[in-house]
Amino acid sequence: MKEEFTLTVFSENVVGLLNQVTTVFTRRHINIESITASASAIKGIHKFTIVIFTTQEQVEKLVGQIEKRIDVLKAYYFRNNEIVYQEIALYKVPTKSLLEGNEVEQLVRKHGARILELTEEYTVIQKTGYKEETQYLYEKLQPYGLTQFTRSGRVAVNRLKKEPLTTWLKTLEEDRLKVEA
Amino acid sequence: MEAQTYEPIKKEQCKAVNITGAEAMMECLVQEGVELMFGYPGGAIMPVYDALYSYSDRLKHVLVRHEQGAIHAAQGFARVSGKVGVCLVTSGPAATNVVTGIADAMIDSTPVVIISGQVGSNLLGTDAFQETDVIGITQPVTKWNYQITRAEDIPWAMAKAFYVARSGRPGPVLIDITKDAQFNKFDFRYQKMQSIRSYQPVPQPDLTKINEASHLINLAKKPLALVGQGVVLANAEKELMEFLEKTGIPAAWTILGLSAMPTDHPLNVGMLGMHGNYGPNIKTNQADLIIGIGMRFDDRVTANTQRYATNARVIHMEIDPAEINKIIHADVPVLGTVKETLPLLTQKVNKNEHTQWLEEFNACYRVEHERLIGKELHPEKPELTMGEVVRRVSEAFDDDAIMVTDVGQHQMVATRYFKFRQSRSVVTSGGLGTMGFGLPAAIGAKLGAPERHVCLFVGDGGFQMTIQELGTIFQEKVPVKIILLNNNFLGMVRQWQELFFDFRYAQTELINPDFQTIAKGYYIPAIKVTERENLDDAIKTMAESEGPFLLEVVVEKEGNVFPMVPSGMSVDDIRLE
Numbered sequence: 078m079k080e081e082f083t084l085t086v087f088s089e090n091v092v093g094l095l096n097q098v099t100t101v102f103t104r105r106h107i108n109i110e111s112i113t114a115s116a117s118a119i120k121g122i123h124k125f126t127i128v129i130f131t132t133q134e135q136v137e138k139l140v141g142q143i144e145k146r147i148d149v150l151k152a153y154y155f156r157n158n159e160i161v162y163q164e165i166a167l168y169k170v171p172t173k174s175l176l177e178g179n180e181v182e183q184l185v186r187k188h189g190a191r192i193l194e195l196t197e198e199y200t201v202i203q204k205t206g207y208k209e210e211t212q213y214l215y216e217k218l219q220p221y222g223l224t225q226f227t228r229s230g231r232v233a234v235n236r237l238k239k240e241p242l243t244t245w246l247k248t249l250e251e252d253r254l255k256v257e258a
Numbered sequence: 259m260e261a262q263t264y265e266p267i268k269k270e271q272c273k274a275v276n277i278t279g280a281e282a283m284m285e286c287l288v289q290e291g292v293e294l295m296f297g298y299p300g301g302a303i304m305p306v307y308d309a310l311y312s313y314s315d316r317l318k319h320v321l322v323r324h325e326q327g328a329i330h331a332a333q334g335f336a337r338v339s340g341k342v343g344v345c346l347v348t349s350g351p352a353a354t355n356v357v358t359g360i361a362d363a364m365i366d367s368t369p370v371v372i373i374s375g376q377v378g379s380n381l382l383g384t385d386a387f388q389e390t391d392v393i394g395i396t397q398p399v400t401k402w403n404y405q406i407t408r409a410e411d412i413p414w415a416m417a418k419a420f421y422v423a424r425s426g427r428p429g430p431v432l433i434d435i436t437k438d439a440q441f442n443k444f445d446f447r448y449q450k451m452q453s454i455r456s457y458q459p460v461p462q463p464d465l466t467k468i469n470e471a472s473h474l475i476n477l478a479k480k481p482l483a484l485v486g487q488g489v490v491l492a493n494a495e496k497e498l499m500e501f502l503e504k505t506g507i508p509a510a511w512t513i514l515g516l517s518a519m520p521t522d523h524p525l526n527v528g529m530l531g532m533h534g535n536y537g538p539n540i541k542t543n544q545a546d547l548i549i550g551i552g553m554r555f556d557d558r559v560t561a562n563t564q565r566y567a568t569n570a571r572v573i574h575m576e577i578d579p580a581e582i583n584k585i586i587h588a589d590v591p592v593l594g595t596v597k598e599t600l601p602l603l604t605q606k607v608n609k610n611e612h613t614q615w616l617e618e619f620n621a622c623y624r625v626e627h628e629r630l631i632g633k634e635l636h637p638e639k640p641e642l643t644m645g646e647v648v649r650r651v652s653e654a655f656d657d658d659a660i661m662v663t664d665v666g667q668h669q670m671v672a673t674r675y676f677k678f679r680q681s682r683s684v685v686t687s688g689g690l691g692t693m694g695f696g697l698p699a700a701i702g703a704k705l706g707a708p709e710r711h712v713c714l715f716v717g718d719g720g721f722q723m724t725i726q727e728l729g730t731i732f733q734e735k736v737p738v739k740i741i742l743l744n745n746n747f748l749g750m751v752r753q754w755q756e757l758f759f760d761f762r763y764a765q766t767e768l769i770n771p772d773f774q775t776i777a778k779g780y781y782i783p784a785i786k787v788t789e790r791e792n793l794d795d796a797i798k799t800m801a802e803s804e805g806p807f808l809l810e811v812v813v814e815k816e817g818n819v820f821p822m823v824p825s826g827m828s829v830d831d832i833r834l835e
Contacts, residue, residue: 089456092405093393100398141580147402147422150456249455 081110082136083155083162083233086125087117087242089148098125098149101142107131111164113230119246122150126162128231151242155235162233166211167193168202168218169225175200181221188214199224274445279409279435280309282446283373286416287317289448292344294318294335294705296328300348301388303375305440307346320705320734323726325352327698329359330724332370334702336363337685338660338710340493342423343370343702349377350388353434354395358692360430361399365689366514367491369428371419379407379436392434401429409442413449421451426459427578428491461579463594463602470590471549471573472606478547480615481507482538482570484530484559487514487688488552488577488596495519495681497600498551504604506611508619510538512553513673517683521657527619531559532823533670537622539821539829542567544618549573552596555585556689565828575599629834630820635675641814642790644671644743650793651713651741651809652676654801659711660685662703662738664696664720667749670819672715682707694723700738701730711739711801718744718770728780731806739800740782742810745817746770753818777808784808 088094095114102109110128117124129136136154143152172195175181181200185192190204204214208228215226277285283306287295297319299307310319322328325347332343343363347356353374363370377386393405402422404415412435419431475481489498495518502509502519508527509519519526528535530542542548548570553559560566563585574581574588575596582591592599634645648671652659657677662685663669669686678684685703687695700714721742731738748766755763777784783803785796787810800807823832 093397096394096397104398138580138584141582141584145578145580147454147457 079130079132081128081130081157083157083160083231084125084127084129084136084140084143084152085155085233085235086127086143086152087150087246088123088125088146089150090116090121090123091148094123094148095125097146098127098143101139102129105135105139107135107139111230113232117246118243119250122246126231126233150246153235155233159237160233160235162207162231163205164208164211164229164231165203165205166215166226166228168204168215168223169199170202170218171222171224172196172198172200174221181218184214184217188217190214274447276443277446278305278309278441278443279406279412280305280440282409282412282444283416283435283440284309284313284317285446286413286448287344288313289450290342290416290420292317292342294320295344295346296320296322296331296335296702297346298322298325298328298348298352300352300375302349302377302437303346303373303440305437306373306375306435319346320701320730322698323729324724325355326358326694327701327724327727327730329356329363329370329372330692330695330698331702331705331730332372333359333363333366333368333695334662334685334699335706336368336370336702337699337706338682338703339706340682341369341706342420343368345370345372347372348375348388349392350390353390353392357395357399358690360396360432362687362690362692362695363430364399364401366687367428367487368430369423370430371423372430372432374432374434375440376405376434376436378438380438382407382436392432396432399430400432403432403434405434405436406439407436409439409444412439413446414451417449417451418454421454422457426457460577460595461593463592463599465602467590467592468599468602468606471592472603474547474571474573474590475505475507475549475603475607476610479612480541480545481505481547481549481612482541482545483507483509483549483551484553485509485511485515485518485551486553487512487518488575489515489518490681492552492577492595492597494552494595494597494600497597497604499523501600501604501607504609505607506613506616507549508541508612508616510534512556512559512688513686514684514688515553516673517678517681520679521677525616527616528623529673531556532561532825533674533819533821535623535674536626536821536832536834537619539823539832540622541619543569543828543830545570547571547573549575550586550588551575551600552577554581557585560585560829561823561831562826562828565830626821626834634671639814640790641817642787642793642811643817644668644813645675646790647741647743647793647811647813648672648675648715649677650797651739654797655711655713659683659713660703660707662686662696662700662712662714664714664716665691665693666717666720667745667753667817667819668715668717668743670750671743676713693720696720697724697727697740698730700740701727701734701736704736704738713739713741715741715743717749718742718746718768718773719748721773722770725776728776728782732780732782735805737805739803740806740808742773742808743813744770744773744810745813745815747815749817750819752816756816756818757824773808773810782806782808784810786810786812788812
């Protein structure tokens with residue numbers, strides 16, 4: 078049975094690493110639903126958060142193939158109930174629609190969104206939440222002349238009680254500092 | 259993004275010398291123990307070739323006729339010697355010409371380092387002359403690759419390249435180096451790499467798994483060991499024999515596991531898979547325990563996985579964690595190098611014999627011999643068979659030559675009928691099935707094991723895919739014995755057309771040139787045999803010749819390779835005719 082999985086990949090920060098990770102999916106004809114890549118808390122180590130829709134059997138193999146790449150430190154997969162995750166969305170509406178009534182302002186308050194920037198022409202609204210929530214606000218804002226909408230990939234932290242990777246990464250970081258000193 | 263500097267070489271460890279990037283490349287090769295490489299010069303790699311000119315006393319370079327020849331020769335060299343094969347080419351078309359060989363080395367776990375030139379770093383991404391994104395192209399088919407754009411990155415990148423290529427499950431590594439990085443001078447110092455924090459080449463053996471495995475082995479009534487190339491790559495042939503001889507377990511081999519055990523060993527029950535022996539295929543589904551030893555359950559071995567090892571528990575001894583449960587579920591995965599895990603297991607298991615079970619394999623062999631092998635080796639029909647040629651050649655070299663093959667019918671026949679006494683005697687394209695692999699791989703094999711005889715079996719199709727390497731053989735005077743099994747067909751495809759496509763021979767018949775004249779053009783002695791009565795003399799002439807030799811044998815035009823497990827069927831659906 079196919080379900081949604083979130084993969085967390087820790088890698089060295091090297092040119093082409095994203096390609097190394099994504100070809101593992103391409104080769105098996107698996108679509109990436111969303112991907113977020115950025116520096117992790119440890120210097121020189123990147124973290125990827127990838128959302129895919131597949132089977133348990135397949136995701137185990139994918140994680141094995143990703144971890145096999147030389148520059149990848151560790152790869153994990155999680156079900157949605159094993160992680161806390163969010164996405165961020167930005168909405169651009171004409172400021173006129175804000176001034177013409179209080180509906181847009183009410184939507185912003187009701188959805189726990191906030192206004193990032195307000196000019197004479199446009200207003201940028203930000204909302205963080207699950208995809209369904211940011212999508213819902215998108216639909217609500219559409220009648221008010223929404224001109225742009227963008228949503229990020231997922232960021233996630235796991236619900237594990239132990240943090241073996243963080244400890245391990247810290248040791249690596251200390252070793253690196255020792256070598257450089 | 260910044261260049262990597264996370265594995266710095268400590269300044270006090272060795273004295274620096276101020277040299278160019280190209281000279282540094284030569285120094286790295288020398289320090290890694292490289293003595294021989296295969297390549298082809300061109301614009302973007304010229305500074306490296308210029309440096310090579312001064313290193314010709316320490317680094318021998320074989321000039322091939324096409325870059326594909328360079329990579330396959332490097333593979334052949336690596337497979338017989340156990341050392342890293344090295345291949346040196348320029349940018350653009352040269353780099354793309356080696357891609358087939360890189361993919362071949364990747365799927366067959368062969369340690370090779372490919373150095374490709376690249377346009378200057380200021381031209382990267384501008385569609386410059388002979389620029390291609392070789393890093394992007396080779397990423398899915400290399401174990402690791404890296405583009406060097408600064409001379410300062412040469413030492414760690416080269417050290418990492420060799421470390422990655424030869425450690426753990428070996429594989430190809432490509433280093434792309436821009437022309438400016440070859441020209442620039444810097445303070446060079448070198449240190450071999452011992453570890454990489456993001457890479458664990460050999461998993462630690464888990465003793466609980468060893469215990470579980472030994473328990474299953476001690477209980478098994480009908481165990482079958484499947485021997486793969488992992489045994490050869492780990493130099494664990496002795497450890498394998500100790501394990502097998504103590505437990506008395508019959509052992510079959512994959513095509514790349516061939517020669518890990520001597521052909522005539524009583525526990526050697528033959529080849530697995532599509533054109534393997536009758537016994538190992540049939541008995542796979544009667545065995546109560548399957549022990550995969552350094553092999554990966556390739557689909558040519560397992561056939562239909564739904565009906566594979568139907569009565570057996572599976573122990574999978576493997577160095578690469580990604581192989582566990584990839585195709586066949588392992589009841590007991592034993593991670594680690596078989597060099598370590600086999601002795602641990604041998605200690606734990608009971609001494610045993612499986613006389614009755616082994617006799618069942620022998621009975622299968624007798625059936626196969628009566629219905630098939632006998633006819634192949636001693637045919638009554640006038641046409642020569644591939645099998646009889648292979649066996650005569652094997653005997654002419656005392657069953658102790660290195661056998662190189664191309665891909666197709668002759669490859670299956672050669673693996674079935676050539677005989678072996680020692681390991682690292684087989685060079686064949688197993689996973690990728692690369693036609694054109696044979697001739698250049700044979701050059702590499704001979705140069706990797708100059709003291710041994712090298713026999714290449716090649717078909718008339720594959721021979722013409724890399725036939726230009728006859729020029730390399732002539733120039734370098736490489737004494738390989740080429741046995742061309744000529745049936746004027748792309749035989750394996752024709753066989754499938756006959757069996758599964760109603761004899762519709764679409765584009766499989768070849769109108770061939772006169773190979774004797776071609777050999778003559780390259781000054782390579784050649785004989786053509788069309789009659790059985792001339793075969794033995796011709797083989798004798800070839801075996802006694804000093805240099806390279808082409809023995810062309812015209813074989814049965816529409817011969818088929820049997821046994822055969824038709825695709826989609828189960829191993830026990832194997833057909834003898």
